[in-house]
Amino acid sequence: xxxxxxxxRFEAALANDSxxxxxxPVILDMQNISLSFGGVRALTDISFNVKQHEIRAIIGPNxxxxxxxxxxxxxxxxxxxxxxxxxxxxxxxxxxxxxAKSGIARTFQNIALFKGMTVLDNIMTGRNLKMKSNFLMQxxxxxxxxxxxxxxxVKAEEIIDFLEIQAIRKTPVGRLPYGLQKRVELxxxxxxxxxILLLDxxxxxxxxxxxxxxxxFILDVxxxxxxxxxxxxxxxxxxxxxxDRVVVLDYGKKIGDGTPDEVRTNQDVINAYxxxxx
Ligand SMILES: Nc1ncnc2c1ncn2[C@@H]1O[C@H](COP(=O)(O)OP(=O)(O)OP(=O)(O)O)[C@@H](O)[C@H]1O
Numbered sequence: 001x002x003x004x005x006x007x008x009r010f011e012a013a014l015a016n017d018s019x020x021x022x023x024x025p026v027i028l029d030m031q032n033i034s035l036s037f038g039g040v041r042a043l044t045d046i047s048f049n050v051k052q053h054e055i056r057a058i059i060g061p062n063x064x065x066x067x068x069x070x071x072x073x074x075x076x077x078x079x080x081x082x083x084x085x086x087x088x089x090x091x092x093x094x095x096x097x098x099x100a101k102s103g104i105a106r107t108f109q110n111i112a113l114f115k116g117m118t119v120l121d122n123i124m125t126g127r128n129l130k131m132k133s134n135f136l137m138q139x140x141x142x143x144x145x146x147x148x149x150x151x152x153x154v155k156a157e158e159i160i161d162f163l164e165i166q167a168i169r170k171t172p173v174g175r176l177p178y179g180l181q182k183r184v185e186l187x188x189x190x191x192x193x194x195x196i197l198l199l200d201x202x203x204x205x206x207x208x209x210x211x212x213x214x215x216x217f218i219l220d221v222x223x224x225x226x227x228x229x230x231x232x233x234x235x236x237x238x239x240x241x242x243x244d245r246v247v248v249l250d251y252g253k254k255i256g257d258g259t260p261d262e263v264r265t266n267q268d269v270i271n272a273y274x275x276x277x278x
Contacts, residue, residue, distance in 0.1 A: 021223060023244060024052030028073070028196060028228075033082035035068055042068040043079065046254045048247045050196065055222055055229045057239045059263075060249035061272060066232045067109060069249070070198050073230065074106050075099045100129055103195030107185045107202060109232075115174030119184050122173050123159055126191025127152040159187045162224075163217060179210030186217060190225075197221065199231040203238055211235065215242060240264065248272070 028050040035043040043065045050056045058066045071077040072084070075094030084091045087102065113122050160169050163183050168176060173184055182202060189197055202218065203211045215238060221227050233239050239246060240260040248256035248263055250272040256263045263269055
């Protein structure tokens with residue numbers, strides 16, 4: 001789809017958005033990030049920020065550096081240059097464990113669930129970092145560990161209700177259709193009660209109906225839980241409809257940043273999507 005084509009497929013999902021959202025101050029500031037793999041420059045001097053409670057999209061053609069940027073945000077990749085300021089703390093790079101502990105959760109381009117485990121158990125794995133009892137206490141199922149397990153199960157069940165997947169809570173994930181697996185993956189990320197949720201192509205491979213559902217859940221997560229969302233998505237209709245601001249990458253460089261309307265009319269962005277040479 002071209003950048004300036006209107007798309008009303010997601011009106012139904014948007015109708016659920018209260019419209020009363022308040023965007024807060026910057027909570028994540030990526031400054032002059034550069035990342036190379038040998039001779040491949042995946043990211044070159046990229047700066048952008050994410051404000052509390054906003055839906056921030058990262059878009060760009062294939063190989064633009066979008067997933068690399070998410071991997072820098074949650075500490076999978078360490079940039080050679082730049083600085084990351086999260087909750088006022090300045091860092092050269094994030095660390096995966098610290099990122100997860102400090103409220104950054106993520107879903108992946110290719111579903112990363114335990115296929116033989118049930119929906120409920122997969123969502124419970126998202127609670128791991130919240131668990132206080134140690135392995136021995138859990139194995140013996142001692143009083144405090146038991147109480148804790150019950151609390152975590154209640155939380156997991158709340159997420160299952162929220163995502164409307166009660167009917168499949170005991171089904172092994174591998175038996176579910178793709179769209180539902182994506183929803184379970186969202187559930188597992190939500191189980192960590194993240195402050196920032198990184199979504200890597202949450203609608204990839206979905207049909208229109210599944211996309212509408214996913215769109216509605218993303219908007220509801222943002223609205224009801226106040227979760228800040230950073231999402232990579234190739235479907236321009238979705239991006240332009242649900243994002244507050246969009247950053248555009250091309251060949252590892254930032255070529256646009258602004259509201260959907262600003263980005264839609266940015267000539268560099270239009271050229272990148274139409275494949276026009278510089
Ligand atoms: N682990 C890695 N090792 C070597 N090169 C990598 C690695 N990860 C990414 N790259 C390279 O960095 C560049 C950016 O890749 P990245 O996956 O971030 O792009 P993308 O915008 O997410 O693409 P897509 O939309 O196709 O997923 C590409 O040239 C890619 O080959």
